[in-house]
Structures are given as C-alpha cells and as structure tokens.
Amino acid sequence: MTTTYKKLDVEQLLATLPLDVKIRLLAGKDFWNFESSPSHGIPSIRVSDGPNGVRGSRFFNGTPANCFPSSTGTGASFDVELVERIGKALGNECRAKGAHVLLGPTCNMQRSPLGGRGFESFGEDPTLSGLITAAYINGLQSQGVSACVKHYVANDQEFERFSVDSVVSQRALREIYLEPFRLAVKHSSPWSFMTSYNRVNGVHASENTQLLDDILRKEWGFDGLVMSDWTGVYSTSQSIKAGLDVEMPGPTTMRGSAVMRQFAAGKIFVEDIDERVRNILNLANRAIESGIPFEAEETAVDTPETRALLREAAASAIVLLKNEKELLPISGKPKKIAVIGSNAKIAVPSGGGSASLAGTYTISPLDGITEAAKEIGAEVSFATGASAFRYLPLIDPFMKNAKVEFFIDSPTKDYFNDASFSAKADWEEPTKSSLAFMIDGVPYDKLGSSPRCRFTAELTSDFAGTWDVSLGSLGQATLLIDGKVVVENVESRRPGELFFTAGSEERRAQVQLEKGKTYLFEVRHWTDPTKVTPGPFATLDKAAGFRVGAYPSQTVEAAREEAVALAKTADVAVLVVGTNVDWESEGFDRKNIDLPGATNDLVKAVLAVNPNTVVVTQSGAPVAMPWIKDAPTVVQAFFGGNELGNGLADILFGKVNPSGKLPLTFPARLEDNPAYHSFGITSDTPGKVVYGEGVYIGYRHTDRSNITPLFPFGYGLSYTSFAFSDLQVSSASAEGDFTVSFTITNTGKTAGKQVGQVYISPPTEGRITSPVKELVAFKKVDLKAGEKKEVTVKVAKEAFSYWDEHFDSWVATAGTFKVAVGGSSDALELEGEVKLEKTFKWRGL
Template sequence: MSNVLNVEETLGKLTLAQKIKLLGGLDVWHTEPVPEAGVPSMRFSDGPNGVRGTRFFNGVPASCFPSSTGLGSSFDVELAAKVGGTLADEARAKSAHVLLAPTVNIQRSPLGGRSFESFSEDPHLNGTIAAAYINGLQAKGVSATIKHYVANDQEFERFSISSDLSERALREIYLKPFQIAIKGSDPWALMSSYNRVNGVHVSEDKRLLDDVLRKVWGWKGLVMSDWTGVYSTTQSLLAGLDIEMPGPPVMRGKALDRALQAGKIFPSDIDARARKVLELVQRAQASGIPFDGPEASIDTPEVRQTLRTAAADATVLLKNDNKLLPLKADVKTIAVMGPNAKATMISGGGSASLTPTYAVSPLEGITTAAKEIGAKVKYTPGAYTTKYHPLLDPYIRQLDGTPGALMEFWNDSPTSDFLTLQPNFEKPVAGCAWSTPTSSSYCFMADGIDETEVNLACWIRYSTTFTPDEDGDWEFGINITGKANLFLDDKLVVDLSTVESRGDSWFGLGTADVKASVAGLKAGQSYRIELRLNNADFVSQGVPFTCRGGIRIGALRKIDPQGAINDAVELAKNSDVAIVVVGLNHDWESEGFDRADLELPGLSNGLVSAVLKANPRTIIVNQSGAPVTMPWIGEAATLIQAFYGGNELGNGLADIIFGKVNPSGKLSLTFPKRLEDVPSYPSYGDKGQEHGKILYNEGIFVGYRGYEVKNLEPLFPFGYGLSYSQFQYSSLEASSVSEAAELTVTFKITNISTVDGREVAQVYIADPVSSLPRAVKELKGFAKVLIKAGETEAVSVKLDREAFGFYDDRQSSWVAEKGKFEILVGSSSTDIKLKTEVELEKTITWTGL
C-alpha cells in the first residue's frame, strides 16, 4: 500500500530528535506525529468492555459489553471473538487505532477493585478467552493492548507496591494468561503495569520486558506504559519500554537528550524503541482507520442483539432448587425490588466506565418480558446501597427540553460574589468564555473543553431542570473539586463554598460527598438546579494531568430503611413471584481502590432475608463483578449471578428468567463462604502490606487451587453453573501421549431433558506423583457444546505439553515429568463426571511458547 510507511526507510530518515519524540505520547490518547516524515498520530482508547473514545467529559456514547468476569463465565470463545469484532467496529467509528484491552490479571483476591476487568482466576480460561477477544479485534485492523503486565492485582499503593512472589508462581499463574494469549493471538501491543515485581518496577524490568517477553516468548509487538506508569528514563528505555503514556512525557523527551549526552544510552537504543512505534504505526495505516478522524457511535439492531446475547450468556444460574425458573405463563403478578433493580449498573468504575448509547435496567427488562406472558410488575426499592446517590441523568433537561444540562465557563469571576450570588436561572451571567451542553451530572473535566477559550483555573456554572418520577422528600448529594454551592429553585441546598469538606472523591483531591434533603417534591414537576463552582483550589494542588476538576450530583427519594423493607415484604406476600436484585456497583468496584470486605452493602442482606421469609417463590439476582458473601443462601431456592451486563443487562437477565435463553454460564471465579477462606488472605491490600510489599504466600495455590489443596468447601466452586437442561457424560477416551506430549480427549454428552441447551465441559489434569507440590487438579481445556433435547454430541479436546508441565526455577524451564496423569472431565471443578489415565513415557523440558 502506497500510504503505508516503510519502517526501516522511515527510521533511517528520522533525526535523533524526531525518534525521541516518538517515544512519548502527544496527549492523553494520541501518540506524537512526525508529519514531515509521514508519521501520523495514532489514537488510543479505553477499555475492556467498550470503546470510550478520547473524552471522559461529554464523551461520544458507546456500546458497553458485560464485564470481563461475565464474559469469562460464558466459557465461550466464539462469543469472545464476536465481542472483539464488534468492539473493533466501534473503534473504527471513533477513529481509534489501538484499544487498551483486554485485561488478563489474575484475581488473586475478590477484594481487588479491578477484579471485574479480568476474565478469570484461572490462567488457562483467562488466556484462552483473551486470545479469542484479541483475534476478533485485530482481524478488523484494530490493535489490542493486553494488560497489565504483570502481577497487578490490587489498587492499594498501586504505583509503588511490590508484588513479591516465587518464580514458579509468577510463571505458572500470573504470566501464564499473557503467555497463552500471546501464543494464541499475537496482540500488537502490551501495557506494562504500575507496580513492582520483587522490588523492580515492571516498566523498567529488563528481565520481564525483554528476556521473558521478547526473547523467550519471541513476541515482537509494542510495549507502552500504563498512564503515568514510567518512573525512570534510562532504565525504562533499556528494559524495552517503547512509549511513555500519556503525553507530554515526563521521563522522556529532554530527559533522553540528557541521558544520551551522558552516555547512559546510545542512538541504537533509541532506534530499537522507535522501530516498535513505527511498526505499530504501519499496522494502523494498513487498517484504513483515519488519523485524527471524527468520533461516532454505532447503535444498530445487529449490535443490540450481540449486546443482548452477551448479557444473557454472561449470566450464571446458581440455584434453581424448586424449578421456579424459567417463569411460566401461570405467573400473573411479579414483585421487583432491590437496590440494583431500577438502576442500570452496566459496568464497574474507572477505565472501564463510559457513556452508553442506551441502557436497560433489570426492572425495564423484566417488565417488558412480563407483558409478553400477561403478567403485571410492581416495584418498590426495598433498600439503597450506593455509596454516592444515583446521578440525575434520567431526570434532567435544559430549558429548551433537551436532555442534560448547560455548562458555562468564565476565566475571571463574572461577579465578586459568583459562588453565593442568588441565581437568576433564566438570565445568562455576563462574560461567559465558553459553554457546552452535557448529558450527565457526572462531569470529569480532564478533556472535552476548548483549551483555547477556557483557562485551567476557571469559574463554572452547571444549570438544568430536575423532574422527579416519585412524590416525596428527595436527598441530593454532591462532591466537587474546589468550592461550590448547589441551588434548587433559587434556594441554597448545599454549601461547599464556605464549609471545608475534604474527602476522597476525585482521586483524593475533592470534597466529601455532602448530602442535603429537600422536602415535598412532586413527580412530574420541574425544579431548577444550579451549581456554581470555582476550581482554583483544585488546580493549585498540582494535579499530575491536565484537568479542570469534577462535578458529581446525585439524588434519590428518601425512604425509611425499615419501612422500605416492610413495603417490600408486603409486596412480595401479595405477588406470585418476587425478584430481588441486589449487588454492588461502580461505587464499590472500581479502579483506584479495593473493597474493604465481601459483604453486600447497606441493608441488602436484611432485605433478601425478609423477602425470602415472606415469599418462598423468590428469585435472588446478585449483580457484582466479583464474589460477595451470601448469609441467606440456605433459605434461597433460586439464585442468579448477573455480573455487570452492559447495555442490555436488563433484557439479558429477563431472557434467562423467562426462558428465552437457556442459561449456560459457569463461574470463572470461586465464590468463598467468607473472606478468611480466600487463599490470599490475609496478605492482601492495605491490611496485608509489609512496608510496601505484598507477599504472595499462597504461591501457585490461587483460586480453586487454594480451596482444593486445603479441602475447603466454597460457597460456589469454579466452573459451576446450572442449566434448564440436564446432561449426562459418557464414553471418555484419551489417545496415547505423543513424544511431544500431545493427545486428544474425546467423550460424549447427552441432553437427557426436553430442553435444548449448551453445556461447558471442562477438562482437568491431575499429577498424582510429582517432584514438586502441585494443585489437586488444573483446568487445561474446555468445550462449549449445543446439544438438542434427547440428542448426544461427541466432544473432542486437544491437549499439549502445557497440560502436563510445571515451572522448575532450578532449571529456568518448564518440565513435564514422565509418569501417569489423570484426565478428569466434569461440569465444574468439583463435579467430575469421567476419569481416565494416560502416561507420559519420558520427561520433556522447554522454555519458549
């Protein structure tokens, strides 16, 4: 292609200064161009479950797919590839060449704030789903960025913490999903992690970035830093880190000039890194995606169906003791309640968050499906569990009726008493430098503002009308950066201009979330809201990135906590079926912090217990990215794990409940009975750190491996999930093991029910006699098979030397020892249906992929 640069020719033409320029970002989402040499600026975008584009503030809406733990629980490589392909289409629509995904960090503990971003606690499942996702993405010309390399599994002190672990655990558990994904898909980019591994920051660890990644594995892609995750100039360059993000660079640029002058690095070192940047530019040019192009959304019937399919397949049926599900036409009244019923908790927080093109709540999905069988739905909240009140977004409109609000910016205070001035809502304040509409009451102003018009330190007015959907007293909650006042119908509701209220919002640079009640609001009546803010205090703190601060305004109708539970009980008693939707949300699971415990927040457990007593025909739906404890589990006959389901969360859930989709998901994570049973406990997070280090005391016994070696019964085991079908396994056979340690396992599955269904058959390997301690068994293969009612399908799973091997750090190699191995086939890690034995005739060793 004539428009695609020749890497070596271009490298030869570039000056040293131009090469150095390539090694740091231009801004938050773009690489540095060199137009005179034909090198354009590539565009990056978050994240694992959607393509946000280049803006946090007023971002172009995007499709949100289920969280990675949900996608992992589908055990469906075809679905993962389709999700990757759909994300590639959206990346093209947003002119993004590189998607910062997927995340394959192992969930060492369910407390991890970003646990929902990775596919599984098991390396094989994690890496296999990631490979399919990457192949789907890159087949359409969009680069994947596999992340965060490596052992980046907690948010506490994430920039400095050292993950201290054995070489064997590093290789077998934490590096393994990267290794599997690279072997199965060849991602074009990789992101180094913030943390240290055994005392060395990964972004400057030559052993990990060069010796293992490039030399042993033979990978040839680009290594970028996590955002602000470079802490050195010379060390990171020599280690093999190609580009520092975001830009402008802090550790490169002029700092590299100085290092060259000092002889700490040489022009050849610069060439090696610049070459990798140019190679990715070459791929971007070949993709045909425009450079500095427009950003658009894709919202078609085909995309909506893919989102809906993914939401249903990411749902796991955990209990159906009384065969209440699927709901049938004899159900006439359905009570829906719970803190996650009306809200649309589509994703965890942080890098995964985005503005969705649309979103369907569980209540909406259930209500629509109920109409089709002639059932009526009644709703009551029952309990609230948000750390911050839900955003105003569904309830706000500008004066002209357009959804959202108007934001105005001034470079100088338009009045001496701007913050406290009694509002005149319909009269513009003089001297506005720039204004923009916004669709949300969450405004992270790191981008999306005309920097040629608006100073970094500025005055801001956010104005809208608020129309509640329920009569009653409403409580507003706000947190901001700087000083501000919130007015409702010209009356001061929250004073953050004269009252000091420092908190942990906005990366610890904002206020506490301050709440205030307003009595007697009427459903359908519009009320004027105005927030006036000055961000000077925020800017003066020296924020490490360009940002004008943040505004978050939420509200909910006040309820009496016990009265709300009583209302839910009465509604449940008078309904044929009750559905209680509880769980977590992005206030509790997010980048930037870890969870303090595994409990459901607020009065969730009390609500569940009370409703279960009132109506045994109750369906409990838990929505969380990672496990929670369930003290009421003995009383619950029907339980669904919904994860964060993306745009189509509500419809996907309803499809399972009403039987349009036969559930086929299996847990990609072990659900513990209590935090103390988690293998990493107590060496995790702020309570487990030892002077900046976290000791991985459990070694290789992570996830189900840890429960099985200690003979601990979990709440729900890894790989577990029910169906509306019943399956019978038979006829297990294994071919003889070849000299290369390859074999094929075959067996049959019969659907002995009257319902077509899909089954996830899991193949585990056990090594009864080994020179090193090994897990009781390890997942080494799986297959998802559609089996029609009454029919039998033959299943074949191929295994290779990886199925038998362990890492021997004495030899710095993988070893598969000769001897007998057990082949275990089951429907979960604890429900083994078939067993056989194979023999490896001689020991083999290897080092590469």
C-alpha cells in the first residue's frame, strides 16, 4: 500500500525538524531507498540503476526491464532527438517501477579502451558526450523522474577504483573531463549528481570541495542533490562540508552517530547539516510533484511502441565500417546463409555490473537474421566457430522449475556433498536465472548472520556427449548433478573477479549428458564468516551468490573446422564475434583490446574460404582487427539492448540504412592509445594514475601525433552517398556566439541519414598549444534519395576557449579560427573561417 504525501514546506521543516531526524536523512535507508520520516511528511525516495535500463529495486529476481543499447551504442547514433525519446521511455519505465531517480546517464570520458565500464560512457569527445547526456536528461526528467549524472569526475578505470588518485592537470580536467558535466548542466538542468569513487588530485570526489561546491554549485549554479556512488563515502564532516548530501547505500557507515560526534566536537554545525537536508527535501518535493507512488509495486513495460523504439535504437547503434564489395545490404536472394560465432547465438544486450539487468526479452543476432532470411526464402545454418566467453554460458535456456531455498541453521560438514537432502526451507523463492546475486530481495534480517542456501533446477540436455559445467560463488559452494558432486568450490575456492570482484574464480568439470534427458542441478552455498575477505559492500559478507554455467565440450580446432565447413557451402557468411559481460564489466578492466580466445583465427579461416563474408564485431569499446585488410565487409555493433538481433538484421538486409558514427577512435593497436603508459595496472605510480596525455585523448591524440587509426572518430558508412556544400559562417558576437550553415545532399539512390559534424581549429599563433581540431557541434538529418537540406547549428564561446591555469578561468582567444564540416573527423569537405575580435575571460556556463 502506498502513502500519499503533500508538498513540503522546506524552510519550515528545516526550522522544526529535530537534529536526529536531519542526521538520519543524510544517508540511505537501504540499498535502493533514501531515508524517510513519515511523521514529518517526508517520503522515501526510490532509486534504480541505469543507465541503459531500469532494473528496479532488486538485483536478484527483479522485475524484467527493457534494455536499451549501452551508452557507446547510443553515442554512435549522434542523434539527440532519438536519445531524448529514449530518455522519455526510461522515464515511463521508472514510473512503472516506482523509481523517482534513475542512476544515469554516465558521461565520463573514455580515456582508454581498457576501462571496464567504458561501454557505460557515450564516447571520447566532451561535446558529443555532453549534448547526448543533456538530451537523455531532458527526456527522462520530462516524465518527472530525476536523472543522476555520474560519475563525477575522472572515473575512468576500475583498478583500485575506491582509492586510486586521478592526477590530472586543471586544463585537462576542465576541457575534457568536467566539460560534458558542465554541458549537461547548461543544456538540461539535471536534478541530481553522483560522485565517483576515486580521488581527484589527492582528494576523494565525495569530499572534494573544489568539485562539489566551488565548481558544481557556485560556478555552474547547480541547485540539485549530490549523492555518493555506492560505498563511495570515506569521511564524515569533510563530505558534509564539501557538499555531499546523501551517503548511499544504507544503512549508513560514515554518517549517523558519527555525525553527532562530529557535531559535538564542533567540526560541523547545524548550518552544514541544513544545507544538505535542504537539497534532500527539494528532491523529495520533485518526487511528490511527479505523482510517482512511494513504496509502489514494480511492473514491467512491454508495449509495441517500446519494442519499436528499442529496435530503432539498436539499428542506430550500428556502424558500417567497410563495404568494399557492396556485399551489404544482403541482396540477390542467397539460398544459404551461414551464421557463425558465439555472439550470434548468445545475445549480448549490455556490458556487466550495475548496468546489467533481466531483460523483458532479448533477440539474438541469430534470431534476427533467421527471421529476416525467411522473407527472402534463404536457409540459415549456425556454427559457434570459437568461444567468446570467459565464463561458461548460464544454464538458463535449458532449465525449468528453478528455485532458491534458505536455511537458518549452519551447515554440517556433509552439507556440501551429502547426496540426500530433506531439510525444510525457512524461506524460498522461484527464480528464472542460474546467476543469483542475492544482495537484495532476501530477508537476511530473519535468516541470521550466515544462512545456508540451496539452488535447484531441472535441466534437459539438447546435446548428447561431453559437457563442460562450471560454478562460481560469493561464498563456499558445490555443484551437484543428480546428487553427485561434480564441482567443488569450498576447499579449492580462490578469489576471482565475479560479483564485483567479491566472488571466486570459476571452477569447471566435465560430465556426460544424454540428449533429451532431464537432470537435477543443485548448488549448495554457505558463507563462512571466518573466511570472508572484507570488501566495500558490507552486505556481501553474508549474501549468497553463485552462477552456474554449462556448454557442450568442443576443442578449438573442431569448432573452427565445423564453422569453416559451413562457410564453404554458404552463399553469404555472417560472422558475429566480439566481447561480452565476461570481458567488459564494472569491477575490473580489460587486459587488452584483442577479441577473446581463438576468435581472430576463426575470422581469418572463414575469410579464406568465403569471400562473401560479413564480419560483425560486437563490443562496448574498441577491439583490434588484425584481419581487417582481408575483410571486405565489417560492421561494428555495440551492445544493442533487447532488440540487438533485429536491429542488426535490419541493417544487414537493408530495411534500415546504417547511419551510426564511431563515438570512439578505434586504434590499430593498443600502444597507439595516449593512455597506454599510464592506465590502471600499467601505471608506474602505485596508487595514482597520471593523466600525462593532458587534453590529447582520442582523435586529439591521433591528430597531433599523426597516427593513422584503424577507424577514426565520427566515422561511419552508408548504403547511399552524401555531399556537403554551401558553407556559411556568421560573424562572432562579442560573447563568442556564431552560427554555421551548410547543405547536405543525398547523392545516392537510397534514403538515409547523415551526421553533419562541425570542427574548429584554433589560430596557430597567439595561443597555447591546442588540439589540431575539436568537435563543436553536430546535427543528424534524414534525407530521401536526391533530397537536400540546409543545416544550421549554433556554436557558443566554448569553441574559442581553452582553460588558462594561470588565470584560473576560460580564455576565449582573439584571432581567426578555421571551421571545417563533414561526415567524419577525417573527411571534412568544407572549410571556412570565423574571427573573434577580442580576447575575453569567463567562468560558469
């Protein structure tokens, strides 16, 4: 039952609320809810992960949610109108799940392709990221749901993420890493921010006065709420005085009684506490005014309109990189299409970690291609070819009647391997997944400090022969099949990177299964409190968690030979390869940019036997392509959400003309990335990561260093052709505003969309060293064959400016600047000039 609340009189409440109530409001109530005070009319605000979907208030057995493309895919659309519609759809789903705040969008810069959460960010350019972020926020907040822009700031790696010090010059901090956040505030007025885990120049972001008070609130005029990332508060009085309003999650660790002690010691005052509570109450008023119920039941959203938007978004996230033989779109009515690759059969809608969720449904590439092939009468055959997984795929597709049970009493020594089990559960719940991260949704308060857990599911094999099976867990666990222990993860348990690095390594075994026979898979789990490794999430110390995987055994050579034989007989081969949540996830960074396992050997082998091969790479961040010269047709599909399979098929079969552009530079090799010498575990300064490349990330680096990338920023092909003409650049005002107008013509025979990208280059004299060019505006237009449209974009003073560390301000430099326009950073067809008559300094928005 929900409670109705009236709008709060904030100042009156601040004058009358008891101090203990105010202090209680400074931290979350639980994992997904703010504290409340019903007797004072203050509701509990519910938050939900983001950023590419609305998971709701449970990791474990949560209400199904729609998954939109991960942020690099959304960034590839270069389409602010589409992103605003995505934001509205996410807002509607927040309403259905009773969530008042969505924890997104993420607008950190992708400094290195190795960043584990790189797929959560929109790209490497602050203008692209800032304007896409603003569109997302405008759509979301139009539905009465607060965006929570994250992670503020310089949160660019997972290695030592709670402690690492991001050492970055003030110029790079301002021009690159803070800039998308500033643009978001300028163009959308977000209602909340989330601080990052890391230090910035020696001070943790959650207690950094310069970032939270001087820049965000005073300089930019932000008047919303600032919350911490989960467990990202490391001080009491410092974080309160710096401007951090709410510690998340609850129950509190750094506030509560600690605040009272700091208050008694005179380290903080009532005025400091009131400043924080005022922002909490203001956000509560926005939640009240939204009409979203408090403590509401969660429901799923699955409508034809939402599915259509998911499909449109998936197609917009795809970039055509090569089409030399015009193999795409698939035409000529091929009779046999070979689909190859584990990313084809096992859908990868998102990266891992807090961005992952249980989808309402998912269309794999194999599903989408098979359905599209029916329309042209083609037969589709499939072979895996090479495994892309780091952990064995979950048993979910094969299981039924799955449930988890909890028992209050501690386990006997035989608990993990006793074939007979008849104890009555103290709590149980059915589940649809063999990945159970039970950090929430389980009544641990009633089950004791360390309950034991049992998972059972019936699995029917679709393959006769040898299977690999696996188990990973938070605590100690064993996997039994029909009462026999097959995987032991108790005495042999070793720490690994599962479950936000709090889990174990994956343990594997081989078993013989008969086709069509049903087996009882059983996991017995217990967390031994004497063997818990303290981690950032206190609830993990007793929470149950495990993942069960299984996959038919096959040697690398046999898998590749099967795929090659299939490719030889096909008119067209579609090779879908890439990464997945095993390789790109919150909690750890990538070790390299190579495709997993034997993937590259598979690609080379298939290309050698079938020249009509379409290579589809799917990843959240750049991957190396050592076979690129031999591949005439290459498509980059980012993590595409629920409809990734249909979106890909729409592109491959020509229902949609590809229009995506790379939001990231794809380097030919990892060493060409500017952060190569100072990222994560490669850093030569333990505890610190020095941003030695300064402002030169992404295309700024390749331009200045004269490096030819594999594919440049802003690049993307189409099935039609476009021409740019009629460039007009207005005079610049004294405030630094001007407009750029140009015409885009579709010179081909197919309707399509093109992105007009506007770059500016500074004068070569009278200014400090600066990037060769920088993106300052972009506009996507939809054109019929032969159609032309005039495009006009507004450019502001940022285009003329750099951050001057001596004056501690932006400086817009007088002089003549070159303006260039085109469809990619390396294909600028038009050039003009704009002159700023007088130098001026500025701060703020």
